[in-house]
Amino acid sequence: MSGHIQAAPxxxxxxxxxxxxxxxxxxIGMAFGLYRFIFSLGSVTHLNDQYPWGLWIGVDxxxxxxxxxxxxxxAALIHIxxxxxxxxxxxxxxxxxxxxYTFVAIGLLFDLGRWYNVWHPLLPTMWQGNSVLFExxxxxxxxxxxxxxxxxxxxxxxxxGHSPKWIDAILKFLDxxxxxxxxxxxxxxxxxxxxxxxxxxxxxxxxPYKMHPLWYTRVMPLLFLTSAIAVGLPMVMFExxxxxxxxxRKPEMDVLSPLSKVAAVIIAIYFFMRIIDLTIRExxxxxxxxxxxxxxxxxxxxxxxxxxxxxxxxxxxxxxPKLLFIASALYILFxxxxxxxxxFFIAYQPQYAEKQYVPAIGEFAxxxxxIAALILLYRIIVSIFPILxxxxxxA
Amino acid sequence: xxxNRRNFLKFTVATGTMGAASAVQKVKASTPKPDSGDxxxxxxxxxxxxxxxxxxxxxxxxxxxxxxxxxxxxxxxxFKKMRRPSAGAYTVVNxxxxxxxxxxxxxxxxxxxxxxxAACVSACIVGALKKDAKTGAVIYDPWKCxxxxxxxxxxxxxxxxxxxDNALTPQVRKSTFCYQRLSxxxxxxxxxxxxxxxxxxxxxxxxxxxxxxxxIRTYPDRYVDHIYGEHELGGTAWLYLSGKPMxxxxxxxxxxxxxxxxxxxxxxxxxxxxxxxxSLFALLGGIMWLFKKRDEVEGKxxxxxx
Numbered sequence: 001m002s003g004h005i006q007a008a009p010x011x012x013x014x015x016x017x018x019x020x021x022x023x024x025x026x027x028i029g030m031a032f033g034l035y036r037f038i039f040s041l042g043s044v045t046h047l048n049d050q051y052p053w054g055l056w057i058g059v060d061x062x063x064x065x066x067x068x069x070x071x072x073x074x075a076a077l078i079h080i081x082x083x084x085x086x087x088x089x090x091x092x093x094x095x096x097x098x099x100x101y102t103f104v105a106i107g108l109l110f111d112l113g114r115w116y117n118v119w120h121p122l123l124p125t126m127w128q129g130n131s132v133l134f135e136x137x138x139x140x141x142x143x144x145x146x147x148x149x150x151x152x153x154x155x156x157x158x159x160x161g162h163s164p165k166w167i168d169a170i171l172k173f174l175d176x177x178x179x180x181x182x183x184x185x186x187x188x189x190x191x192x193x194x195x196x197x198x199x200x201x202x203x204x205x206x207x208p209y210k211m212h213p214l215w216y217t218r219v220m221p222l223l224f225l226t227s228a229i230a231v232g233l234p235m236v237m238f239e240x241x242x243x244x245x246x247x248x249r250k251p252e253m254d255v256l257s258p259l260s261k262v263a264a265v266i267i268a269i270y271f272f273m274r275i276i277d278l279t280i281r282e283x284x285x286x287x288x289x290x291x292x293x294x295x296x297x298x299x300x301x302x303x304x305x306x307x308x309x310x311x312x313x314x315x316x317x318x319x320x321p322k323l324l325f326i327a328s329a330l331y332i333l334f335x336x337x338x339x340x341x342x343x344f345f346i347a348y349q350p351q352y353a354e355k356q357y358v359p360a361i362g363e364f365a366x367x368x369x370x371i372a373a374l375i376l377l378y379r380i381i382v383s384i385f386p387i388l389x390x391x392x393x394x395a
Numbered sequence: 396x397x398x399n400r401r402n403f404l405k406f407t408v409a410t411g412t413m414g415a416a417s418a419v420q421k422v423k424a425s426t427p428k429p430d431s432g433d434x435x436x437x438x439x440x441x442x443x444x445x446x447x448x449x450x451x452x453x454x455x456x457x458x459x460x461x462x463x464x465x466x467x468x469x470x471x472x473x474f475k476k477m478r479r480p481s482a483g484a485y486t487v488v489n490x491x492x493x494x495x496x497x498x499x500x501x502x503x504x505x506x507x508x509x510x511x512x513a514a515c516v517s518a519c520i521v522g523a524l525k526k527d528a529k530t531g532a533v534i535y536d537p538w539k540c541x542x543x544x545x546x547x548x549x550x551x552x553x554x555x556x557x558x559x560d561n562a563l564t565p566q567v568r569k570s571t572f573c574y575q576r577l578s579x580x581x582x583x584x585x586x587x588x589x590x591x592x593x594x595x596x597x598x599x600x601x602x603x604x605x606x607x608x609x610x611i612r613t614y615p616d617r618y619v620d621h622i623y624g625e626h627e628l629g630g631t632a633w634l635y636l637s638g639k640p641m642x643x644x645x646x647x648x649x650x651x652x653x654x655x656x657x658x659x660x661x662x663x664x665x666x667x668x669x670x671x672x673x674s675l676f677a678l679l680g681g682i683m684w685l686f687k688k689r690d691e692v693e694g695k696x697x698x699x700x701x
Binding site: 037038039040041042043045047048049050052053076079080081082084111112113114115117118120121123126127128129130131132133134135137183186187188190191194195199202203204205206207208209210218221348350351352 | 479481482514516517518519520521522539540541542543544545547548549551553555556557558559560561562564565647649654655657658659661662663665666672675676679680682683686687689690
């Protein structure tokens, strides 16, 4: 795929202190997770008849999908718009998307009451074309498959010339075929992403009488799609800088600085969409009512959108790894992750709820445990496969 | 070469626009709505109900839910708190003040409203919730259910409850309208059957609306001039007559637009014959092809820098 850049497996000591801590966090999370499977959802979560969806749907699933958008935005940038200079970030972004979506699927299993029926939407007899969730589910499943197919060239590159003859022959054959048809999967991946990123925003449109007016709008699908496209690049910048620090390399600022300009433009588009939507619906008044909802809105809008956008407008920020990291992190965590949390359970105000849903410790533990596992897997895979750029010049 | 490219660009832009246009058009076109026709309904006269809660017992009994003996239901202390239907009780009765005669409070029974165009049916990812073609009851198939609980998010009346304490085979629980009794021997729902004061009338929904209108005309002092459930969210099988607005007795004020019409037209518009998808694919393919060509040309000019 990205033939121009040389990527290579990372050769670093694996069991660092950081890795040991991650393993511990993962272990704690899975203890709670196991408890949930043995003793039911009610024993671990604060979900109830008023709040059927909570942290796991809001963060593990919907934020997971949004934050994995780096995969399709960079794929579009590099392979459809042919911005070759960004090729260096293509593989890490793709790996994050692949792992991200894998964990969306795993995270979902924790939340499904009858998780063993998760394959049911695949049966044509159970297809339900009216359901927004059905479309989201199908597109996510197909996209996950596409992501794994797109990973094949990386596997072939790693093992060609390092395997017995007959495996080598198979790998070379695969490599040839996928070289020819990969463009189909690249476009398909972008298409499927656009579909489910927007449909994810259509999910809560079905609850017009329960949603807070600061978030409830019929154009939620458009806002979700735009914010997902906008989060793709900050996600790549965030990861790339973090990976550089963690592997003690020099951040790829010659790639990231121009990338942050593109990011600023898309975030600005999203920002104006929000402003226009809130103005047309005359919803600004609700921002000042002093409720949990209005405070969360301010956190999301000011800290997650206005501040990172202003930061990215400055050349100085775009050139500094530290500041770019902060701006990206703000938009990722407060602009998008908090937006999904807000939409899925802060804006959701069921009329008969006695008190606001607050996630239980067990819910946090599982979510954080899964994130730890994702980071661990990322680290393992970059040390086996050629993902990160090869560095001849030691920084 | 250059001409070809321009034509190709025109082609991709044209298909793209066409796709988008058709999607917008389809969004506007409304989906055909289920016909309530002969569907069943229950007219509940809340001014008649005496709050004996025998319907609660009958409901648990017929659905094989654990229950105390029927005598225990005479305990009036439960009315101190507003109750909601749950996984263990598909119907509950609450008490409300009667401004006309305080010694005779109003009682309101809640249960699944069996919406004509139900949000939960539209939301369900696998079709585990369906409208029974004969009676119009919203029925649930636990074997299809994956336990995503999107039906609970969707339900505007906040009715479906979940068995959060069941680790292996949790179900969505709500009133079934006793649909098996209805279709088998022309029976009535168990709650209607047991009611000692006949606060509930079971019958064809269209006829019940006529009866309700007649009642309002005959006793204008007794009833507010509104049949709750006639138009709410496109109509529900359960219809309420009341002495004060139902919105003051635990029910929410709703518009007439059915919930599925918020999401379904968008869903169907986006997927009509896959035209938008194919168009977008062609558009992206076109862009890819153009930029690749441009890259190759520029690459040559710069001397093929690698």
